[in-house]
Amino acid sequence: MKNLEGKVSVIIPAYNEGAVISDSLLETIRTFDEFGCDYEIVVIDDGSKDNTLAKALEVAQRCGRIKVKRNLVNYGKGRALKKAFRYTTGDYIVFLDADLDLHPAQAQTLFDILRLDDADVVIGSKLHPNSQVEYPFSRRAVSFIYYLVIKILFGLPIHDTQTGLKLFKRKVLKEVLPRIVVKKFALDLEILANAHRFGFKIAEAPIVLKQNRQFGRIGLKAMLQTGWDTLAIFYRMNILRYYDQVHPEKNGK
Numbered sequence: 128m129k130n131l132e133g134k135v136s137v138i139i140p141a142y143n144e145g146a147v148i149s150d151s152l153l154e155t156i157r158t159f160d161e162f163g164c165d166y167e168i169v170v171i172d173d174g175s176k177d178n179t180l181a182k183a184l185e186v187a188q189r190c191g192r193i194k195v196k197r198n199l200v201n202y203g204k205g206r207a208l209k210k211a212f213r214y215t216t217g218d219y220i221v222f223l224d225a226d227l228d229l230h231p232a233q234a235q236t237l238f239d240i241l242r243l244d245d246a247d248v249v250i251g252s253k254l255h256p257n258s259q260v261e262y263p264f265s266r267r268a269v270s271f272i273y274y275l276v277i278k279i280l281f282g283l284p285i286h287d288t289q290t291g292l293k294l295f296k297r298k299v300l301k302e303v304l305p306r307i308v309v310k311k312f313a314l315d316l317e318i319l320a321n322a323h324r325f326g327f328k329i330a331e332a333p334i335v336l337k338q339n340r341q342f343g344r345i346g347l348k349a350m351l352q353t354g355w356d357t358l359a360i361f362y363r364m365n366i367l368r369y370y371d372q373v374h375p376e377k378n379g380k
Contacts, residue, residue: 128238129163136217137168137234140207141225145177151225152186152193158231168193170225171211174201203310205317212304220300224291228336237294237332247299247327250285250319251292257333269350273357280361281320285331288315292334299327306370308363312349313356320360321370 128135137155141148152168159166170193172180180197187193194214198207212220219241221234229251237249253260253270262270274286293315303321307314323329363369 128235131162131164131219131238133165133218134216135159135164135166135219135221136215137166137221137223137231138208138211138215139168139170139223139225140173140204140211141170141175141179141183142173142201142204142207143175143177143179144225145175145179145182147226148179148182149186151227152183152190154227155223155231156186156190156192158234162235166192167215167217169211169214170195171207172197173204173207174198203314205307205310205314208314209304209307212300215297218297220295220297222291222293222295229290229292229334230337233292233332233334234294236334237292240330240332241294241296244330245328246330247296248319248322248329249294249332250287250329251290251334252285252287252331253290253334253336254286255331255333258336260334260336262336273353276357277316277320280357281316281323281364283319283323283329285319285329287331288319290334290336295322296327302327308369309356309360311356312353313360316357317360320364324364324370 139151155168170183172183172195183195187195196211196214198210223231233251237251240246241249252258253262254274270287270289277283277288299322302325303318306321307317309317319329
């Protein structure tokens with residue numbers, strides 16, 4: 128990544144991540160310093176009830192590359208990412224979860240594939256044949272079933288929309304984010320389905336997913352909400368044609 132032309136913005140959404148946010152930011156700084164590229168980190172605290180904000184601000188005071196922004200209440204990942212994007216200045220945008228289950232060094236693989244495949248978007252995929260994942264069987268089963276559902280509904284040329292490591296050229300998010308409606312569970316699908324619809328090339332990358340914290344059971348409420356959001360995206364895209372009617376230049380950066 129040392130010869131990368133342009134700047135990288137790393138967006139880290141965080142909700143009640145006080146136990147890990149300091150380590151996550153310090154490791155991300157160390158990693159991107161080693162990459163040798165121009166970069167910035169935008170942390171968006173989505174209304175955390177713990178000390179996530181205070182911990183992030185502590186690290187930011189020691190590193191001028193970090194911007195910390197906050198939602199006063201928990202609006203959901205979708206709204207948080209849209210807000211964070213407004214504060215980015217990079218030519219490339221990386222979405223990175225705050226929990227370190229996916230090490231930031233894996234961003235290098237995404238950039239390599241972006242260049243080799245001449246892609247506009249590269250996503251980490253748990254279902255990539257070369258991925259190494261520590262993942263409960265129940266989560267694997269749900270991920271595969273969800274893949275089949277979105278394949279049928281949207282015809283996306285990818286297997287996993289939900290992994291928390293993604294790379295975008297800025298032009299993609301500038302086009303897509305103003306159209307986003309989902310605030311929580313199916314946000315990633317809505318972004319990728321729109322990127323595909325508007326002709327951007329999406330590629331997948333293998334990941335190494337390490338279970339740093341115990342995975343909880345998948346809540347029925349979360350699964351039902353994800354299913355509902357998924358059907359709502361299909362309805363807006365194929366029945367209402369809502370996404371075709373939105374003009375990004377009138378709806379944000």
